Amino acid sequence: MTLNYRAFPAQLPNPETQGAIVALHGWGANCDDLISLAPLVGLPNYQWICPEAPFNHPMPNGKMWYDLQSLDAEGLAQSCELLSQFLEDLPTLTGLPLEKTFLLGFSQGGAMTLDVGLGFPLAGLISLSGYLHIAEEELQEFANVPFPPIFIAHGIEDTVVPIGAARNARQLFEALGANVEYEEYAMSHEIRPETCDRIRKFILEHQVI
Numbered sequence: 001m002t003l004n005y006r007a008f009p010a011q012l013p014n015p016e017t018q019g020a021i022v023a024l025h026g027w028g029a030n031c032d033d034l035i036s037l038a039p040l041v042g043l044p045n046y047q048w049i050c051p052e053a054p055f056n057h058p059m060p061n062g063k064m065w066y067d068l069q070s071l072d073a074e075g076l077a078q079s080c081e082l083l084s085q086f087l088e089d090l091p092t093l094t095g096l097p098l099e100k101t102f103l104l105g106f107s108q109g110g111a112m113t114l115d116v117g118l119g120f121p122l123a124g125l126i127s128l129s130g131y132l133h134i135a136e137e138e139l140q141e142f143a144n145v146p147f148p149p150i151f152i153a154h155g156i157e158d159t160v161v162p163i164g165a166a167r168n169a170r171q172l173f174e175a176l177g178a179n180v181e182y183e184e185y186a187m188s189h190e191i192r193p194e195t196c197d198r199i200r201k202f203i204l205e206h207q208v209i
Helices: 033-041 073-094 108-117 136-142 163-175 193-206
Strands: 005-008 019-024 046-051 101-106 124-128 150-155 180-185
Touching: 005 033, 019 033, 019 073, 019 108, 033 046, 033 101, 033 193, 046 073, 073 101, 073 108, 101 108, 101 193, 108 124, 124 193, 150 163, 150 193, 163 180, 180 193
Parallel strands: 019 046, 019 101, 101 124, 124 150, 150 180
Antiparallel strands: 005 046
């Protein structure tokens, strides 16, 4: 089993790009969902790749990384394995090393970003309205491993993933010495234009030329 994906621009590998952004959608969305961020973030020299979660969601055309309602540990483990394999194969697909690739995710995709991305030499991790699956004791495995730079953005009015999840993730990562950039916004479970501006700034600051 492999993950379907959508790419923007569609051509892969694309010789015009200097880096890649892998964007992971949230629960009930699909691989088309985060493509709309590309013009808002505004980095025309970056290749966007949006993998699609492997499990069907009850919503029409919706997908999920695992079933939130049943706390599907087996599905989570399978998705983590599939996403890890996708990232391992990505340089062949893009023609770019992982050191020039950012992993971004929204909500459940943000959780996948923080879980799986720690194990790869990525340019940075971007979690939007996300949370951590990994328990504090499991994070200790990464205590002596260099973390990619991490950007966490969250809405203080989020009733889907409460702001406490973002604050907790920030605290745990900083305790392990990670470089965490953190922003709270007066918004709910969403992505605002000002968040996209901040994503662009983060990528430009941490890109590998």
